[in-house]
Amino acid sequence: MGQKVNPISFRLQVHKNWDSRWFANKRDFSKWLAEDIQIREVIEKKFASRPTIDRIEIERSANQVTVTIHTAKAGVVIGRGGAGVQELKTQLEKIASLPVRINIEEVKRPELSAKLVAENIARQLERRINFRRATKMAAQNTINAGAKGIRIEVAGRLNNAEMARREKIIEGSVPLHTLRADIDFHSARAECAGVGIVGVKVWIYKGERSDA
Incomplete structure (x- = not known):
């Protein structure tokens, strides 16, 4: 577990x-x-x-x-x-x-904020945009903004499927066990009509902190 x-x-x-x-x-x-x-x-x-x-x-x-x-x-x-x-x-x-x-x-670079990225994906899912397209675009924009890595997980009845499932996308590296690593995290909920709630989690790795 x-x-x-x-x-x-x-x-x-x-x-x-x-x-x-x-x-x-x-x-x-x-x-x-x-x-x-x-x-x-x-x-x-x-x-x-x-x-x-x-x-x-x-x-x-x-x-x-x-x-x-x-x-x-x-x-x-x-x-x-x-x-x-x-x-x-x-x-x-x-x-x-x-x-x-x-x-x-x-906030100068909203693409490097896990909360803003997660909520943006959630709003897109509510507008019935394909989850793969939404997550890939968000990940690409974050990497282009200067992040070292990003991990996005979405869970629920994706694309109106009968059974709920979990999908994730990882770009770059996201070292969750390294305390020096500056990682931003947030989870958001998309309330989608007809399929219920879809959860969105975002981890953004911004590089190692020298002051840690």
């Missing part, structure tokens, strides 16, 4: 960091954790129609909550004249127990 470990949690404190960074006592911990989950859900839901959000980082200090949104399309998040950010801030301050500050950081 295979023992699967999330590649990001496996590398925490080696060269990856937590997406939520704060320290709480026993009384506040569960409340702050629930707030973090709600904040992420609100942001993801707001931009669910197109895959633009790469990562959401939350930091708490004594007097404010800082939410940093890493996105492929900063203009979509900011909105016309900053209206989008202001509206989002109002929504988040209803959830958070402290004032909220929002930072927007643009």
